[in-house]
Amino acid sequence: MNFDKVARVWDDELRIERSKIIAKEIKLNLLGKENSVAMEFGAGTGLISFNLCNEFGNITLIDNSEEMIKVVREKVKDIDVNNIKSCCYDLTENSLDEHYDVIYSSMALHHIVDINKITSKFYNMLNSQGRLCIVDLNEEYGSFHKNEVEFDGHNGFSQKWMKEMLEANGFTKIKSYTFYNGKKGIEDNAIEYSLFIMIADKE
Structure with a gap:
């Protein structure tokens, strides 16, 4: 897909x-990580993070689509949010010398070919006692x-496989x-799918 x-x-x-349902589920799993520094990977237009902006001190939204990030920046300006910043960046090919208390991603990892590589980067970018939240x-x-x-x-992930990764x-x-069962498409042609959330900590 050309995002x-x-x-x-x-x-x-x-x-x-x-996005409201997903954000609510992420919020339930913050467990003391509120008011910390967070990053959303594959943020798109920021639908998840705009529902979570009151939970964190600062959030950095990262996406490799310039147009998606343009939409994020327009939203930030329109609703005058002061704790969200955005970055058009391909984290799959490059490294970012930043560290966060929480990293979360929603419906983005299944687009990434090398899951091992990106999860290794997430680990390195998390502070000690940091938390990773994956929804996919x-x-x-x-x-x-x-x-x-x-x-x-x-084509989605086995939760067992992702845990082992x-x-x-x-x-x-x-x-x-x-936590979520939905349908993609219209009426008789709708495709049923479900989403999981996975929480992992860095000691």
């Missing part, structure tokens, strides 16, 4: 409502992206569960 082309129409009713698709058989011919990511990169106290 630059869809940035201006990204915030449809379904995504807006789903449960493993499925390719139906979610069946109409996107250029999609070369993952995070453990291999040093994360501890890992827990996960499915």
Whole structure:
């Protein structure tokens, strides 16, 4: 998917409502990490973070789509939020010399080919006692992206596989569960899918 082309129409009713549910689930798992410094990876237009801006001292939104980040910056200006900053940056190819107390990502990792590489970067970017929150698709058989011919990511993830990946990169106290069931598409052609949240700590 060319995210630059869809940035201006990204915030449809379904995504807006789903983002509220996702943000609420992330909030439930902060467990004392409130008012800390956070980063959202693959932030898109910021739907998740704008629902969480009161939970953190500062949030950095990172996305490799220039148009998505332009939308974020317009929103920041329009609603006068002073604790959100944004950065158009490809973290999969480059490193960022910044550190955070919380890193979270929603519906972004299944677009990343090398999960081991990006989770290793997350670990290195977290402060001691930091927390990683991942929200993504449960493993499925390719139906979610069946109409996107250029999609070369993952068809969701096995929670067991993701847990083992995070453990291999040093994360501890890992827990996960499915919290959302939804449909993509219209009526008879709608595709059912579910989302999990995975929480992992850096000691």
